[in-house]
Amino acid sequence: MGPFNGPTIAILVILALLLFGAKKLPDLARSLGRSARILKAESKGLIDEENDTEEAKDAKNQQASSPQQNAPAEPQQPQQTGYPQLPAGQRIVNESGETTHRTYGN
Numbered sequence: 381m382g383p384f385n386g387p388t389i390a391i392l393v394i395l396a397l398l399l400f401g402a403k404k405l406p407d408l409a410r411s412l413g414r415s416a417r418i419l420k421a422e423s424k425g426l427i428d429e430e431n432d433t434e435e436a437k438d439a440k441n442q443q444a445s446s447p448q449q450n451a452p453a454e455p456q457q458p459q460q461t462g463y464p465q466l467p468a469g470q471r472i473v474n475e476s477g478e479t480t481h482r483t484y485g486n
Contacts, residue, residue: 474480
């Protein structure tokens with residue numbers, strides 16, 4: 381048996397009810413769940429950024445080591461100026477979370 385068996389969990393639940401009250405416990409659990417979700421998303425974002433930078437370094441090293449003569453000829457695409465269009469349903473917000481109305485690239 382581990383340190384958290386049935387009677388131990390029951391005592392902890394009763395103590396939580398006495399300390400916080402029955403009305404506060406759902407709010408506390410909800411905020412704990414939100415915090416865990418945010419932490420998970422942020423850690424996944426950091427891992428994705430790390431993988432992207434490693435892939436970019438690998439691609440850069442691969443381009444530097446491979447001769448240009450053996451590379452297949454690809455047509456050059458014009459580079460886009462300004463910011464790309466936002467997908468439907470997304471909007472630009474400022475630091476306080478308010479929607480801003482800006483046009484880019486025009």
